[in-house]
Amino acid sequence: MSQNMVFRSKETTMQSSVSVMVYSLSGLDRLNEENVAAAMAVVEETGLSRILVTDGAGKVLYDTRETGSAVGNYVLYAEIVQALMGNDAFSCSYRNGAFRSRASSPVLYQNQIIGSVYAYEYDVEQAALLEGLQSNLLRISAVVGVCVLALSMLLSMALTEKISRLMTAIRQVREGAYSHRAEIRGGDEIAQIGDAFNSLADRLQTTEDARRRFVSDASHELKTPLAAIRLLTDSILQTDNMNRETTREFVADIGMEAERLSRITEDLLQLTKLDSGIIQAPVVVDVLPVLEQAMRMMSLVAQEKGSELTFSAEEGCLVMATRDEVHQVISNLTDNALKYSAGGPVQVSLRKRHGQVVLSVADRGPGIPEADLPRIFERFYRVDKARSRAAGGTGLGLSIVSDTVKRRGGTVEAANRSGGGSVFTVRWPAAEGGDAS
Template sequence: MTERVDQGERIPFRHSIQLKFALTYIVIIAAVLILLNTYPVLVSQDLVFRSKANMLHSQASVIANTIAQTEKLSAETVRGYIEPLDYMGQYRVLVTDQFGLILYDSDDLRATEGRYAMLSEVVAALRGYDVAASEYREAAFHSRAAVPVIYRDLTIGCVYIYEYDTEQAQLLLDIQQNLRSISLVVCVVVLLMSIVFSKALTRRIAALLGAIRRVREGEYSHRVDIRGRDELSQLAGEFNQLTDRLQTTEEVRRRFVSDASHELKTPLASIRLLTDSILQTEGMDLDTAREFVSDIGEEAERLTRISEKLLTLTRMDSAVQVEEVPVDVRAVLEKVEHMLTPLADESGIQVETELEKGCMVLATEDDLYQIAFNLMENAVKYNVPGGQVMVALRGIGDLVILTVEDTGVGIPEEDLPKIFDRFYRVDKARSRAAGGTGLGLSIVKDTARQHGGAVTVRRREGGGTCFEVAFPRWYPEGGELPCSDD
């Protein structure tokens, strides 16, 4: 079964990343130390083996060449040749005849003269082969060499040399012991350093983890300070930027909820006041009651408009994917113009349009209708009596540009950057009187951005405001679609 750790629970040390880092360092160093304790020793042994085998072979060859001066070997002649060479005490030297009978043995204590040498090296040498070998066992080097004694191309005997060396073996043991001592010290140092380094690393990770938990609890203003130029410091920077955005989003959300509550509370309060007036006034005449009911209907319509626009903004905030299709912007603008004609006529506003044909964008007809309707309705509502609204549609390069201008009082320069904020209104009293919610331009901006477009606003020379919406132009496959009046 897999053991799970709750998000707020302290992680056990056996599962901590600190232990994993420390074990990683220790395993790597342990592997290096094992290699350090084996490879040099093996190389040293190999060098000693080769040097001793070569040396004994050379000595045996010298002795063999020295005694190979007579046709038949005897104990007296062999002793007479060997003893002046002064090998006594360094090696054990055996000399045999062609049958393997020992004629000379430098180790007098063994008393092997007159016996047959039952050694594999001697047998190989009597067959004409040179033999040399060395091995390490029982804390000593055991080295041997055997060469044939040849007289006029005939093997008349062999020379066998054996060496038992404990001095070089002890030297090798000392090297091993020194390496082990050094390895032990290195292990202790590595263990301490791995604990320190892993703790320093995990401390930074723990700081990030603690910051994440604090932000999870709603403390969006918390920031983590991790210095350096490595990946953890970059991660900390990304975390701080994320919390910045979360804090901004949370502030926008709270302001949005507050503004929405305030906007909804106003018509609700009006409806409550009007209904209380109807209920508390006895003998109210029919015309007054009808007027109150009409006012209630207007406030209800205002609530409906606010709710619909809030739903529209919620849909865009949730990034719901919509199926985009090629849409003729001119046809959409003509529908909007037809719908707003009664409102414009009522206010004495003249709507002028200059719409090019063939201007296609990839979007939805409802979204384009909403953009155009909001901009053109505002241009009519917030105009002066007898004013004008100019709507233009044209294609410029790879863009389709929609321009809506009015001859109204305009927007103060300091308010231009804020007019796309939700529930922001330049003149709150006039906006409410005109039925505005402060959400239309926010919907325009978000809807245009959802389809790859952008909205800009500027004051118009001579008074009024100019809104401009730019969309990427759509071309059919295999050719261009010109924007012209033809």
């Protein structure tokens, strides 16, 4: 680019100088050595290396070179030939540390070509400047290239290290080490991927911990009735001449433990369906008929436990669910309240408030310790494990209620009553009217 700029500058300067000389000769009707020398004598010094003036045949009439003058000789430089043909000519080249510039123009008299002016310049000063500029550019380019290479290597190493850490974390988690985390600092995309991976690992670890706890709790819950059944059967088999009443008592106990196993199995199957997303399509359900049916069934349980079961309800409480789900939620909460009410009253109410269908089940039992309230809906979690098993609970009923309600867009919460006891409140989004089941 610098060289081309010099070329353009040379063309402008030399064409201007040649034009001045052509103008000084334009008043002559013909050119000879005497009148050309006189005309050129008044031209200011141009700093050109050589100036030639020829006649119309190419014979040199004027030459500024002192030694080896070409005056009287014929020259056929390409630029002079172009000028004698009526064209302005210019050429410039850069080689061997110098600019070599040539320019020529025709000399006219009454539109007739009577000669030409040829100028030649040999410039080493601007060539030196250009060489210096090129040398500086080379040095700067070399320094910049080295810096870019070093920076690229550093960035590559940093990027490679981050990717290596991320891949190591992925392999660790893939092999089951869910507690392993990718330690990637920074705010670039790799660090963001690392944060997303750590969040995923946290969820996997939480899920794995819950799965292990669930398997452990389920095994423990299944092991207890199985151990009781085995102990009772061994007692029957190893005792000779056991009387009829004792045998019937042991067999009745075995039946109760088998029934408990059946309840645990059914609850586990229900939770498995909920976890796998295998649920029926929701329909519009009128909760009131389902509540009345559940209360008729639970009233027998209340009589056995010596509790008073009452309910109040409003009409038009419609929800998007299935009839079995609503029945299960009502039955589980009511059965849970009857188990822990210690013979006290249990009140069930159904209301429609602010676009929600609200079901509440309240009892006058011992209540729930504040420390246990946040965990009351966890699977197999019991406030009083010994009392819960004695009451026949599996520790899964409230979990089933919570999962069932949440999958239909509702909520369930537990709280203690001011006068003693606890209250469970379920809220479903109210459904629009339609063909309710």
